[in-house]
Amino acid sequence: MVYKFRVILDNEDDVFRDIAILSDDTLEDLHNAIFNSFGFDGMEVGSFYTCDDTWNQEDEISLFDTGDVLGEQKIMSDYQLADILDKENTKIIYVYDFINMWTFLVELASIEEISVGAIYPETIFSHGEMPEDSGEKIFESDMEQENYNEFEDDLDDDDLDMFESDNNFEDFGFEENWN
Template sequence: MIYKFRVILDADDDIFRDIAIEKETTLEDLHNAIVNAFGFDGSEMASFYTCDDEWNQEDEIPLFDTGDVPGEMRIMTDFVLEDILYEEQTKIIYVYDFFNMWTFLVELGAIEEKEEGQSYPALLFSHGQLPSEAPEKEFESENFDADFNDGDDFDMFDGDDSFEDFGFDENWN
């Protein structure tokens, strides 16, 4: 069986790619298909994030194990597409290049039979030009100012450049 995904850049403009890939492949294979479809060089870190139906980010699935204990973290090669995405769970978030935060909404649109003579993964459709820079993200917390400007958490930063309260010498190097 073939999974057909629509991969949408999280931006104001409509920029997306439709990709067909075998359901038995891994998230790393989907990562590579997305990188190729959007013309990235593939040299940056990336992660998928599980999410709910409202695109609220949940668990991270990184390209490489970045945990403190080697082998403890499950990575993209550990997840077969059909085990994480299926008819009832069709959405996943993909982030490429953590410095620029290229963010994509990936949705499973169809599950179909394999076409004879077709090789996979396949770029089925391309719409819109990728901008030269990743779209700016706005922080969505309604209580950002209340959370961080209540005066309790940042009293130690009073502008006198004193490091006495931190317990170390400011000329440590």
């Protein structure tokens, strides 16, 4: 069987590729097809993440074994596409280059018969140009920093005076050298 995927760049720009690949190919084969179809050089690593129907990220499937015990962790080459994707489970997230965090939403669009003479994997449709950078991603720690900055803005000068470093700990009810 042939799996046809729509691979959408998670970015403000409308950029996606449609890729046809055999259902018994591996996630590593899909990884290669994705970075080739988007014009990456393949010099960076990537990971797939299982997800639910609303794209909430779940388990990581990495390109290389990064576990503490070699061989304990399953990697992309251990999974055939049909092992994790089917008519009910159609979505997976792909992240390429962990410095730039190129993030793609990968959805199984159809399952079809093999076309005689076709070579798989194949980019069957391409829309949009890749932007220069992956765009700004907001992570939880960034949101925590934003919340801290909002808290700090609410403090006035009198509140901040008590944090001056005059080392006068008597005002706080304990001794400087308590131990």
